[in-house]
Amino acid sequence: MRAPMESSVDSKKRILIIYFSFSSQTNNLIQSLVQGMEKYNVKVIRERLVPIDQLRFPIGSVMGTIRMMIVTFFRKRFPIQPIGDRCFEGYDLIILAGPTWSYNPSGPVLSLLDRDGERLFKGKHLIPLISCRGYWRVHWLGLKRLLYKKGAKVINIMVFVHPNPEPWRTIGVFLKLAGSVPEKKSWFARKYRKYGHTRKQLKEADRFGQMIAKEVVQGGNNIHHLNFDTEIARPL
Numbered sequence: 001m002r003a004p005m006e007s008s009v010d011s012k013k014r015i016l017i018i019y020f021s022f023s024s025q026t027n028n029l030i031q032s033l034v035q036g037m038e039k040y041n042v043k044v045i046r047e048r049l050v051p052i053d054q055l056r057f058p059i060g061s062v063m064g065t066i067r068m069m070i071v072t073f074f075r076k077r078f079p080i081q082p083i084g085d086r087c088f089e090g091y092d093l094i095i096l097a098g099p100t101w102s103y104n105p106s107g108p109v110l111s112l113l114d115r116d117g118e119r120l121f122k123g124k125h126l127i128p129l130i131s132c133r134g135y136w137r138v139h140w141l142g143l144k145r146l147l148y149k150k151g152a153k154v155i156n157i158m159v160f161v162h163p164n165p166e167p168w169r170t171i172g173v174f175l176k177l178a179g180s181v182p183e184k185k186s187w188f189a190r191k192y193r194k195y196g197h198t199r200k201q202l203k204e205a206d207r208f209g210q211m212i213a214k215e216v217v218q219g220g221n222n223i224h225h226l227n228f229d230t231e232i233a234r235p236l
Contacts, residue, residue: 013216016087018120019097019129020049020108023057023176025196026097026131029160032202033095033111033129035212036209039225040217045091049083049098049108060179069102069179073110078107079113087120092216093223094124095221096147099130105146113146125220125230127212129158131197133173134166155224158208160201163235204232 015037021027030046037044055078059065067169073175098109105113112120128143130136135157147154162169168191175182193227208228215223 001215012041013091013220014043014045014093015095015213015214016045016047016091017097018049018083018112018113019095020099020106020112021097022055022099022101023108023196025068025162025187026099026129028197028202029129029131029205030097030100031041031082033209033212036206036211037213039210040213041070042213042216045086047083047087047121049106049112051108052079052081057177059177065174072101072104074165075104075110076107077111080108080111080115081172082208083112083116083175087116091124092220093212094121094126094152095129095212096121096126097129097175098131100130100136101134101140105139105143109143110146114191117146117150117152120150121147124152125223126152126156127156128154129151131160133162133164133169136161141225156226156228158228160197160205161234162196164192164194165197188232200232204230208233 017030019026019030034044034046047132059068096109098106101107126147127148128140130138130139140157140159144154160172164172168188171196172182172192173187182192211226212223215226
């Protein structure tokens with residue numbers, strides 16, 4: 001009797017997304033990114049980093065927010081739970097996503113790189129995704145350096161910036177972390193419309209997901225040429 005043929009699912013290209021989300025902004029981007037990817041013949045695996053000690057959002061006080069800003073400026077690590085064995089399987093592309101914390105990658109992402117970075121990323125094609133209020137370039141330079149040390153092949157980058165003008169963007173994020181709701185204060189809302197990413201940016205993440213999946217299905221040779229530097233993702 002002839003053995004059954006392998007299902008078409010087994011032959012799909014595979015994309016791994018590893019991410020940490022503190023205030024749900026990165027999580028929202030990832031959901032939209034995956035929606036776009038799944039419109040093509042790819043299998044997407046998501047792995048969310050979970051800190052051992054629960055991190056509360058919002059932090060809830062001004063002093064607590066200031067302390068958090070100081071320790072994250074100095075790249076404090078936040079230990080994470082073990083990630084699943086499936087993360088160490090073979091993938092055609094890996095996306096590492098997370099927010100900017102005081103100009104740096106988040107503490108859980110730094111812990112992942114310290115503990116599992118070489119095993120996860122050595123020799124693998126990788127795209128970082130950064131969610132931030134605006135100051136992402138130092139984050140990017142530091143993350144890229146760490147990824148190269150672990151042997152990753154960084155082939156592109158996606159950055160999504162909160163679309164509020166400065167200085168209101170920074171003030172608004174601080175107030176939000178401290179437990180306030182700045183977008184509902186009439187005196188502030190004229191300058192600060194919404195915390196986090198907009199629906200347009202989520203739709204753009206969906207489009208980016210389609211672009212990535214299409215290239216992966218076609219062999220992945222042109223992913224480094226994809227343009228993710230758009231006015232929607234990175235508004236001035």
